[in-house]
Amino acid sequence: xxxxxxxxxxxxxxxxxVTISCTGTSNDVGGYNFVSWYQQHPGKxxxxxxxxxxxxxxxxxxxxxxxxxxxxxxxxxxxLQAEDEADYYCSSYAGSNNLVFGxxxxxxxx
Amino acid sequence: EVQLVExxxxxxxxxxxxRLSCVASxxxxxxxxxxxxxxAPGKGVVWVSRIKTDGTSTGYADxxxxxxxxxxxxxxxxxxxxxxxxRAEDTAVYYCARDFYVSMDVWGxxxxxxxxx
Numbered sequence: 001x002x003x004x005x006x007x008x009x010x011x012x013x014x015x016x017x018v019t020i021s022c023t024g025t026s027n028d029v030g031g032y033n034f035v036s037w038y039q040q041h042p043g044k045x046x047x048x049x050x051x052x053x054x055x056x057x058x059x060x061x062x063x064x065x066x067x068x069x070x071x072x073x074x075x076x077x078x079x080l081q082a083e084d085e086a087d088y089y090c091s092s093y094a095g096s097n098n099l100v101f102g103x104x105x106x107x108x109x110x
Numbered sequence: 111e112v113q114l115v116e117x118x119x120x121x122x123x124x125x126x127x128x129r130l131s132c133v134a135s136x137x138x139x140x141x142x143x144x145x146x147x148x149x150a151p152g153k154g155v156v157w158v159s160r161i162k163t164d165g166t167s168t169g170y171a172d173x174x175x176x177x178x179x180x181x182x183x184x185x186x187x188x189x190x191x192x193x194x195x196x197r198a199e200d201t202a203v204y205y206c207a208r209d210f211y212v213s214m215d216v217w218g219x220x221x222x223x224x225x226x227x
Contacts, residue, residue, distance in 0.1 A: 038214075045217035045218065046217060048210065052211050057215055089155050091214075096169065098157075098171070099169075099212070101157055104154035
């Protein structure tokens with residue numbers, strides 16, 4: 001159960017797009033379409049932004065999108081806004097009733 | 111309103127035990143798998159455990175396997191996490207969360223566990 005690999009930081013200017021990667025193995029990200037993404041503001045609980053690789057829960061802006069290729073999943077935030085500044089975590093099912101999170105990426109809106 | 115409220119956190123000595131509770135409201139608790147997730151101070155979130163709707167299937171992170179036990183009482187709409195043989199590295203905010211297609215769509219505010227002598 002090794003954590004998924006995310007870049008520690010990412011940044012972009014308002015209106016730009018930024019993509020955060022999440023790399024796992026064939027035993028987790030590559031093996032299942034159960035990748036999800038969470039946004040966490042300081043002092044708050046995480047919020048689900050993407051589930052099943054590319055599906056958005058009700059209420060999540062369509063500026064947020066997800067994708068996957070082989071063992072790497074990605075979250076793209078388009079039209080960056082100030083309120084998008086937060087920590088982002090990916091998660092994947094890892095088989096045998098286990099899940100695993102990534103180490104998190106701090107997104108800064110310049 | 112869909113809500114999860116955790117309780118039971120506190121200060122405990124290394125080697126001690128603690129039981130966390132999470133009361134669910136606003137949805138049919140017995141229809142959902144449930145999770146525990148933790149976050150150490152200044153660190154990322156880490157999945158801890160999950161349990162099936164009827165409690166017959168559970169999963170644990172390697173770091174807590176054999177020490178923590180997840181359970182639920184559907185009659186009381188309550189999820190539990192029994193934590194034994196606690197270590198300093200178990201210090202964290204513990205969140206309960208509702209499963210949604212193997213993700214977590216509803217989260218509580220968390221309860222803080224501090225393991226220290």
